[in-house]
Every structure is written in C-alpha cells, then in structure tokens.
Amino acid sequence: MASIRFDKIGKSYGDTEVIKNLDFTVNDGEFMVFVGPSGCGKSTVLRMIAGLETITSGELWIGDRVVNDVHPKDRDIAMVFQSYALYPHMNVFDNIAFGLKIRKLPNAEIQQRVKGVADMLGLDKFLDRKPKALSGGQRQRVALGRAIVRNPSVFLFDEPLSNLDAELRVQMRAEISNLQRRLNTTTVYVTHDQVEAMTMGQRIAVLRACDSASSLDTNLMQCGSPMDLYDRPDNVFVARFIGTPHMNILPARLSDDGTEVELLGGRMPVSAQFKEGALAMRGRDVILGIRPEHIGAAHEIDWAQTQTLQGQVEMVELLGHEAILHFKVGEHVLTGRLHSHGSLPAVGDTVSMQLKCDAIHLFDKVTELRLR
Numbered sequence: 001m002a003s004i005r006f007d008k009i010g011k012s013y014g015d016t017e018v019i020k021n022l023d024f025t026v027n028d029g030e031f032m033v034f035v036g037p038s039g040c041g042k043s044t045v046l047r048m049i050a051g052l053e054t055i056t057s058g059e060l061w062i063g064d065r066v067v068n069d070v071h072p073k074d075r076d077i078a079m080v081f082q083s084y085a086l087y088p089h090m091n092v093f094d095n096i097a098f099g100l101k102i103r104k105l106p107n108a109e110i111q112q113r114v115k116g117v118a119d120m121l122g123l124d125k126f127l128d129r130k131p132k133a134l135s136g137g138q139r140q141r142v143a144l145g146r147a148i149v150r151n152p153s154v155f156l157f158d159e160p161l162s163n164l165d166a167e168l169r170v171q172m173r174a175e176i177s178n179l180q181r182r183l184n185t186t187t188v189y190v191t192h193d194q195v196e197a198m199t200m201g202q203r204i205a206v207l208r209a210c211d212s213a214s215s216l217d218t219n220l221m222q223c224g225s226p227m228d229l230y231d232r233p234d235n236v237f238v239a240r241f242i243g244t245p246h247m248n249i250l251p252a253r254l255s256d257d258g259t260e261v262e263l264l265g266g267r268m269p270v271s272a273q274f275k276e277g278a279l280a281m282r283g284r285d286v287i288l289g290i291r292p293e294h295i296g297a298a299h300e301i302d303w304a305q306t307q308t309l310q311g312q313v314e315m316v317e318l319l320g321h322e323a324i325l326h327f328k329v330g331e332h333v334l335t336g337r338l339h340s341h342g343s344l345p346a347v348g349d350t351v352s353m354q355l356k357c358d359a360i361h362l363f364d365k366v367t368e369l370r371l372r
C-alpha cells in the first residue's frame, strides 16, 4: 500500500496548461474520487499517476519515492478503464492471468491467484469463456480481476462504469466499494457523475478546468468527505456541482449592519455560522445558495425560522416519493420539494413556499468563495 502525494503538479501540452498547481495527498488505503466536468483534466491526472503522461512541473510521490521519472511498469499500479480493454482472443482465465504470466510467476501461483480473484468476483463459472460471450457487467468484472490479481499498491479507475446500464452501475458501484474496503488498497477513481462520487468516495476531489483565461490558480476546487462537500461547499462551483437537483444560486445582499440577508424582496437573519463572514461583508452584494430540500410548503415542514417565497409554478417533476417544484419568483426560477402525496399545484398556479433560514449558504459575489 502507499499514499500518493501531489506536490504542486502542473501539466501543459505546448502552451496549453491543463493542470495547474495540484497540491494534495491521497492517503494510504483511501478511496479517493476525482469528479468534475468533461475536459477538466481527470484522466490526465490519473495518467500522470500511472506514468502514461509526463509531468511538466512539481513532484509526484507514491509512498516514499518521487516517481516523476519512474517507468509505468515499476510503479506497482493497476488501472481499469472505461473500455475494458480485454484481449478478445483469450478466455477469462488468460485475460486475468496475463499480467502474472508476463511477470513470469510460477504456474501454480498463477492458478491459485486467478482462482481466488475469480471466486471473489463471481467469475469462477466463466473462466473458459471469451469476452464476447460475457455481459457488460461480467466483462467489467474481468477487467477488475486483472487489476486485483496483481495485488498492486494503487488502483486507478477511469470511469469504469459508464458503459453499463443504470441498474448494473448501481450494483458494480457497491461491488467496487466493498472490494476496495476488503483489500484496503489506495484507490483513485475518476468519474463525472457526482452521484457515483458521493456514494463511493471516502473523500472527493472536485476538479475544474483551468484555462489560462481564468484566474484560477489550481484545478482543485475542494477536497473533502462527501458530506463536507455537501454541507459546507467552499465555493459556488462545488455548491452547484454536488447534489441533485442542483442548489439554488441567487443574488442577495447583506444589510448595512451585516445581521440580515436581503433576498428576492424579503429579509432574513444571517445564520450563526455566517455571523462573522457577514459582518466583514456588510452592505455588500453576495451569492446565496439554498438546496431544494430546504424550500418546502408550510404544511409539510416544521422549520424554526422561515422566509416566505411567493411565485408562479413553472414545472412539477413527480418522482414518486416526492415532487420537485420549479417556481418563478421575479426573474429567477427556484426549485423546492413537495411530498407528492399531498395535493400538488399545477403549472401557472401561484404558490407560497418556505425557505429554511438556517440552511442558507453565503458566498462572496466576486471571488465566489464561501463567507467565513
């Protein structure tokens, strides 16, 4: 096992800087998820860890050595890709055994290790089959098996589930999480799916593209436990990215004494956690974030302090156990939550919704950073 430390890592292709100043550590035995929109550099970072991509600046540590110039095969890493990259002419056994054969392990040991992994992954009945005779989920398990059997110190996954249907994805998510917990191998898992990130990661690193036009000095927007990111997003980008439906993001203003927030024509007190930050920013424009589950109908909630929002219904999304209500207040469309078994409003109706005052998030309008 090993930790992975990024010490001010940068990566450019010619003049194009794609990774900037990446500076954090994946702990020994940790399951770390990299999540971010397409093109933000997730695969690039993973490929730098694997040694498939050169590092332009900074030092990459795996365990207690700098690996910038270490050959991929000497890094003791196994990688699983979105395309399973199985050998079509080999059966399951030979696909899993391939890496061990190249390393010239004794035959008996190969037999024993492949068998152990196949049992673990429920592939024992398929060892003689070629990949084309397997389902997508079974193929993905073979790709996993090929990684696990080598017993590496680091697993790297690059969107390994995106070719699978929704149900299988949920199942494989749980399998990979359980497997990682059992093996306790340091793991970096890349996805653009924030639900996958929330459900699998011990910690999540949220990345964003750093084009040279922007003022960002790093791709890393926040790194923390799933609930840290959900409850205390450091900035507007993370606030918007984590959580479905998305957090409502609205313009607001702090009162001149910094004790109240003005939102959509109403006023509410600043909650305790933002007291100091709001005082420092008093009288200024801010960005207010509120999650849809913190906007509800008066008869369905028992929140201590609420702010009434009146608007016109634009859309009602019925999800079965609840409904997501989209309603327009002034020029802003907000989303709130209703229990679907109550009587639901229709499009065009005027609704009165309650916002939970102590659940608001406040961000600096200019820097988009959380007030603190």
Ligand SMILES: Nc1ncnc2c1ncn2[C@@H]1O[C@H](COP(=O)(O)OP(=O)(O)OP(=O)(O)O)[C@@H](O)[C@H]1O
Residues within 6 Å of the ligand: 013, 016, 018, 036, 037, 038, 039, 040, 041, 042, 043, 044, 045, 192
């Ligand atoms: N060889 C290259 N030359 C120039 N630019 C490149 C090269 N490879 C990748 N890039 C750029 O680097 C950026 C990061 O790419 P990367 O593949 O790491 O993104 P990603 O986050 O994995 O995206 P996706 O979610 O779509 O897989 C992209 O803007 C891409 O265009």
Ligand SMILES: [Mg+2]
Residues within 6 Å of the ligand: 042, 043, 044
């Ligand atoms: Mg990618």
